[in-house]
Amino acid sequence: MGIFDLPMGSPRHLWTGEWRAESDKARDDGASSLRRTPPPRHVEDPGAPSPEPQQPRRRGTIALAVLVALVAVAGGALAATMLFGGDDSNSPDPLPAVASRPIRPREGQTRAGAIYAAASPAVVSVRTTTGQGTGFLVEDDGMIVTNAHVVGESSHVVVKFGTDGASIDGDVLGSDPSTDLAVVSIERSRIPNGVKALRFADSSNVAVGDMAVAIGNPFGLDRTATEGIVSGLGRSITSPNGFEIDEVIQTDAPINPGNSGGPLLDSGGRVIGVNSQIATSGMGAQGNIGIGFAVPSNTARQIVPRLEKGEAIPRPYLGVTTSPASLTNPDGAVVQDVVPGGPADRAGLRRGDVVKRIDGRSVQEPGDVAAGISDRAPGDEVAIDIERGGREMTVRATLGTRPARTP
Known part of the structure; x- marks a missing residue:
């Protein structure tokens, strides 16, 4: 019998039956366990070694x-x-x-x-x-x-x-x-x-x-x-x-x-x-x-x-979509779309603008646009250096709060 002809039983799966019944049973079992279980003891982390020093890495x-x-x-x-x-x-301490x-x-x-x-x-x-x-x-x-x-x-x-x-x-x-x-x-x-x-x-x-x-x-x-x-x-x-x-x-x-x-x-x-x-x-x-x-x-x-802690996580939002610059413009990020009424739109950014710097940070690729506002909060103002029609200029944008989904 060849290896491809070997009979194989069906693998055993984790879940069987209907979700609602499984969920109700889990909740009932949990409530029952809570009633009969004494308050738990605090468990200490068994002395993990300290983290190694970080080396800076370019994004x-x-x-x-x-x-x-x-x-x-x-x-x-x-x-x-x-x-x-x-x-x-304004966030809690990160996990170690x-x-x-x-x-x-x-x-x-x-x-x-x-x-x-x-x-x-x-x-x-x-x-x-x-x-x-x-x-x-x-x-x-x-x-x-x-x-x-x-x-x-x-x-x-x-x-x-x-x-x-x-x-x-x-x-x-x-x-x-x-x-x-x-x-x-x-x-x-x-x-x-x-x-x-x-x-x-x-x-x-x-x-x-x-x-x-x-x-x-x-x-x-x-x-x-x-x-x-x-x-x-x-x-x-x-x-x-x-x-x-x-x-x-x-x-x-x-x-x-x-x-x-x-x-x-x-x-x-x-x-x-x-x-x-x-x-x-x-x-x-x-x-x-x-x-x-x-x-x-x-x-x-x-x-x-x-x-x-159940916290909402507000993030800064500029409201632009960018793409890599062309071969004739190797540095920067080209604005492909501007969200109507968004922070970038209110600041005067237009489709085709090339973003060169954000608050003095060089923009060499689209990801650098996100990096340029990553340590900011909604309501902060940022200076955006752009190239438009061969001219360089600076616009100022007040960052908004990112919506639940992309517009």
């Missing part, structure tokens, strides 16, 4: 080829982007970045196997009325990180630690479509014994060629591990609300629908990114072609504490 946003279609790893297509800035400065040392496998064990053994117990399946994805425990009190496009508009979800795990009711504390991150909370008492939360690494220390291991639930298959490398840095992808997520990590570790919200891990089992999207050939197939994207851990470290 390098790189556009993906237009022949490749970006697809959220839960399967939905995303739209074209518009540049945006970062968060305001823990220095990572390569895990030493035992004899006969692969490095990927050792990473999987250490990290996979903290990886969960997240189910909603519309589908399922992946998440992972980041705090011993029951805080779970996943993708915003996994939870969608849901206020609560059902969580499982593995195929044989109980269905656990989870409350969505916050969701940020602009970074495709969401936070889910479960009762501490529902965490299986021995499961330890995953820790974040400093994604600014990640280098192309570094080992990368993805753990998730592709097509509902429990905690599947795939191995690869970091194959690119500084990528840009489209967020669920149509804006741009920058500094994204590219990996060739196979990622498929259902991996959304799972961890991308380094050689020490630390989280360097949250798996979010894959590139497809655009021919209707949504499987892996060796190009996956993860929201960097440093973005998650900043955003997650705010989502945990």
Whole structure:
């Protein structure tokens, strides 16, 4: 019998039955557990080493080829982007970045196997009325990180630690479509014994060629591990609300629908990114072609504490779409569209203007427009140096608050 003729039983999937019944049962079980469980003890983080000093890195946003279609790893297509800035400065302390040392496998064990053994117990399946994805425990009190496009508009979800795990009711504390991150909370008492939360690494220390291991639930298959490398840095992808997520990590570790919200891990089992999207050939197939994207851990470290508190995250907004300058104008970003009535429109920016500097910061590519306002807040005024018809001039724009979706 040839290898292609070997009979194979159907793989066991994480979820069976109707979502509503599963959800109601999880909520009832959670309430029952809460009634009979004494108040939990505080669990200390067992002395993680201090993060390594950061080395400055130039921001390098790189556009993906237009022949490749970006697809959220839960399967939905995303739209074209518009540049945006970062968060305001009034935010809680970020989650710590823990220095990572390569895990030493035992004899006969692969490095990927050792990473999987250490990290996979903290990886969960997240189910909603519309589908399922992946998440992972980041705090011993029951805080779970996943993708915003996994939870969608849901206020609560059902969580499982593995195929044989109980269905656990989870409350969505916050969701940020602009970074495709969401936070889910479960009762501490529902965490299986021995499961330890995953820790974040400093994604600014990640280098192309570094080992990368993805753990998730592709097509509902429990905690599947795939191995690869970091194959690119500084990528840009489209967020669920149509804006741009920058500094994204590219990996060739196979990622498929259902991996959304799972961890991308380094050689020490630390989280360097949250798996979010894959590139497809655009021919209707949504499987892996060796190009996956993860929201960097440093973005998650900043955003997650705010989502945990249920905070809204106002961001500065200029209201322009730009593209790379032409061959005759190698530096700058060409304005392709101006949102009517937006900050750029009120400042007098026009289609065809070439943005050269923002508050004195050089603009060499479209991503530099976002970088130029990333440390600003709505209401701040910025000076924009442009070239129009061969003349250089400066306009001043008062930044607005980014809308819920791209106009």
